[in-house]
Structures are given as C-alpha cells and as structure tokens.
Amino acid sequence: MITAEQKPFEEIREMIAPYQRILVLGCASCVAECAAGGQKETAMLASTLRMKGKMEGEEKIIEEHTLDRQCVNDFVIRLDDIIEGYDAILSLGCGAGVQAVQEMYGEIPVIPALNTEFIGETRAQGLWVENCLGCGDCMLYHFGGVCPLARCSKQLFNGPCGGSVDGKCEINPDIDCAWQLIIDRLSSFGALDRLEGIYPPKNWSKKQGGGPRRIVREDQQK
Amino acid sequence: MTTQHNPILGLFYCRNVPGSSEQERQMLEKKYGTRIRLFPIPCSGRLEPFHLLRALEEFADVAYLITCPEGACRYFEGNKRAKKRVERTQEIISHIGLEKERVGIIIGSKDKPQPLADIIEDILGSTSHLSPSPVLQYAGPPS
Numbered sequence: 001m002i003t004a005e006q007k008p009f010e011e012i013r014e015m016i017a018p019y020q021r022i023l024v025l026g027c028a029s030c031v032a033e034c035a036a037g038g039q040k041e042t043a044m045l046a047s048t049l050r051m052k053g054k055m056e057g058e059e060k061i062i063e064e065h066t067l068d069r070q071c072v073n074d075f076v077i078r079l080d081d082i083i084e085g086y087d088a089i090l091s092l093g094c095g096a097g098v099q100a101v102q103e104m105y106g107e108i109p110v111i112p113a114l115n116t117e118f119i120g121e122t123r124a125q126g127l128w129v130e131n132c133l134g135c136g137d138c139m140l141y142h143f144g145g146v147c148p149l150a151r152c153s154k155q156l157f158n159g160p161c162g163g164s165v166d167g168k169c170e171i172n173p174d175i176d177c178a179w180q181l182i183i184d185r186l187s188s189f190g191a192l193d194r195l196e197g198i199y200p201p202k203n204w205s206k207k208q209g210g211g212p213r214r215i216v217r218e219d220q221q222k
Numbered sequence: 223m224t225t226q227h228n229p230i231l232g233l234f235y236c237r238n239v240p241g242s243s244e245q246e247r248q249m250l251e252k253k254y255g256t257r258i259r260l261f262p263i264p265c266s267g268r269l270e271p272f273h274l275l276r277a278l279e280e281f282a283d284v285a286y287l288i289t290c291p292e293g294a295c296r297y298f299e300g301n302k303r304a305k306k307r308v309e310r311t312q313e314i315i316s317h318i319g320l321e322k323e324r325v326g327i328i329i330g331s332k333d334k335p336q337p338l339a340d341i342i343e344d345i346l347g348s349t350s351h352l353s354p355s356p357v358l359q360y361a362g363p364p365s
Contacts, residue, residue: 009318051357
C-alpha cells in the first residue's frame with residue numbers, strides 16, 4: 001500500500017487560507033490503513049481546522065467527506081453530487097489521489113494535506129515499513145522475498161556490506177540488515193546458491209527511464 | 223467582579239465503570255442538566271480522538287474519558303489504547319492553542335473503585351478554573 005503522513009497543521013492552514021468553503025476529503029484505502037487520511041483522520045483534521053478557525057474568528061465553512069478511493073475515477077465522480085459551492089478541496093489522499101481528484105475537477109484547487117511517503121507494509125500496529133520501490137523489474141525471487149533496493153540502506157545487489165552488527169544495519173540500527181534477512185531466508189529455502197552469481201547494476205530504465213509510466217490493458221478497457 | 227464559570231463537560235465512559243447503569247446515567251443527567259453530557263461506550267478503547275474533538279467543537283468546555291483500572295479491561299487493552307488516544311488529542315488541542323487540561327482521562331482504581339457520580343464531581347472540581355472555551359465563544363459568520 002501507499003503510506004503517507006499528515007503535513008504540519010500550520011502548513012495546511014496556510015494553504016487553505018485564501019478559501020472560504022472547503023471540503024476536507026478523506027480516502028478510505030491505503031491512507032486509512034496507515035492512519036493518515038481515512039474517515040477518522042479526516043474527521044480529526046476537519047474538526048481541528050474548524051476549532052482553530054473559530055478561535056481566530058474566521059468565517060470559513062469546513063465540511064468533510066470520505067471517498068472509498070481517490071485514485072479511481074469511478075469513485076471520484078461521486079463527488080459530483082456534493083462538490084458544488086466549495087472553493088477548495090483539502091485532500092487526505094496520496095499524491096495519486098490528489099491528482100486524480102484535481103484532474104476531474106479542474107476548476108477547483110485540490111490541496112494536499114498529506115505527504116506521500118512510500119510503498120510499504122503494516123508491520124505491526126502503528127508501524128509501517130518501506131519494502132518496495134516500484135522498480136518495474138521485480139527481483140524478489142533471487143533475494144528470498146527481501147528487496148535489497150528498498151530494504152538495504154546501501155541498495156546493494158551483491159551484499160552483504162559487512163557492516164551489520166547483530167543483524168542490524170550500520171546506517172540505522174533501528175532497521176534489520178536486509179542482507180542478513182536475505183541470507184537467512186535463502187538458507188531456510190535451501191536456495192543460497194542463488195547468490196553465487198554476480199548481479200549487474202539495476203536497470204533503472206524500467207522505473208522512470210521513459211518518463212511517467214503507464215500500464216495499458218486492452219482486455220480491461222471498454 | 224469575576225463570575226464563576228461552570229464548564230460544560232462532555233464525558234465518555236466505559237459501561238463497566240461502577241455506578242454507570244442506564245438508570246444512574248439518567249439520574250446524573252437530571253441532576254446536572256445541561257452542565258454535562260454523558261456518552262456510555264462499550265469499552266474505552268472504542269473512543270477515538272475525533273470523539274473528544276467533536277465534543278470540544280460542538281458543546282463542551284472540557285471532554286473527559288473514564289476507563290476501567292489498568293489490567294481490568296474486559297477487552298484486555300482497550301484502556302491502554304484509550305490513554306494514548308487521549309494523549310494524542312491533548313497534543314492536538316495544545317497545538318491549536320487550547321489548554322491541554324480541557325481533555326483528560328480518569329483511570330479507575332482497582333483498590334478503591336469510585337462510582338461514576340463521584341468521578342464526575344472530581345472532574346468538575348478539577349476543571350472549574352478553566353475559562354469558557356474560546357472555540358464556543360465564536361458567534362458564527364454574520365447572517
């Protein structure tokens with residue numbers, strides 16, 4: 001999933017300052033899972049903005065709504081019924097959600113309330129970790145399901161670097177050494193021989209070498 | 223001359239708190255009238271920060287939560303979670319310039335369980351120094 005964190009409150013206040021009628025728009029997908037932009041967080045932010053506005057004697061109207069997904073037009077279009085009259089949308093979607101809503105409602109500014117962070121997993125309650133860079137050429141098979149690009153601080157394809165201590169990374173001792181995990185995992189599969197070859201440098205042309213990427217599936221189209 | 227302000231209390235409490243039956247709740251509401259609004263919840267872990275924020279936004283000068291004693295939550299960790307959520311709410315309101323004390327948590331005592339009515343008296347007493355909430359002083363946009 002895509003992870004995100006809320007922007008500083010004052011930054012959000014500055015961005016919405018020129019507008020009087022604001023729709024705070026949550027997204028019930030990835031950003032709900034990472035407790036940044038779901039229905040609860042949308043309610044919290046809207047409520048906090050309204051309280052601060054009242055304390056400052058502002059005359060803003062701040063209302064809230066949460067879409068199932070902001071990054072899918074079939075869901076975004078449901079705003080048609082409620083969008084009228086708003087000067088701005090404050091989106092708690094990820095960057096893709098903000099842009100999808102803005103694309104559909106070009107005449108209304110869509111303001112990001114979150115900083116989109118990374119593709120990751122929910123490791124435990126309240127802990128999200130990055131584990132995929134979306135490189136376009138998945139090599140997890142070779143590395144026992146542990147991505148050295150996303151999880152090794154040095155992004156080594158031919159590790160380990162030798163600097164880890166007790167299975168922790170020397171760059172950041174809070175994180176596990178990815179290469180320790182790779183070797184442990186491949187050993188448990190009996191597949192350590194996958195590391196006998198030398199892996200060439202990553203071919204990044206499959207990430208953004210050709211500009212923004214697209215996936216076209218004619219069988220899925222109308 | 224200063225006038226005594228009686229803060230309006232929004233109170234969320236776990237239904238397992240002693241003295242919190244429906245009949246007792248009705249008696250308390252009759253006793254305090256508009257000064258308190260009571261919100262029984264199945265477990266304090268059900269409370270989210272936005273519940274407290276909504277109370278402060280809409281009617282309350284102070285918003286509190288009462289939980290079961292530590293280690294006595296029927297759902298094991300509801301009261302532990304509630305404590306963190308109350309602390310989060312305190313951070314939020316403090317950031318916008320409201321006193322932290324407008325939000326609080328009372329964790330029940332295992333050794334000396336207090337009935338809901340007594341805890342309410344304690345909360346009203348400890349928050350009586352707070353001025354009316356600046357959020358509720360806002361008169362709204364001119365019509």
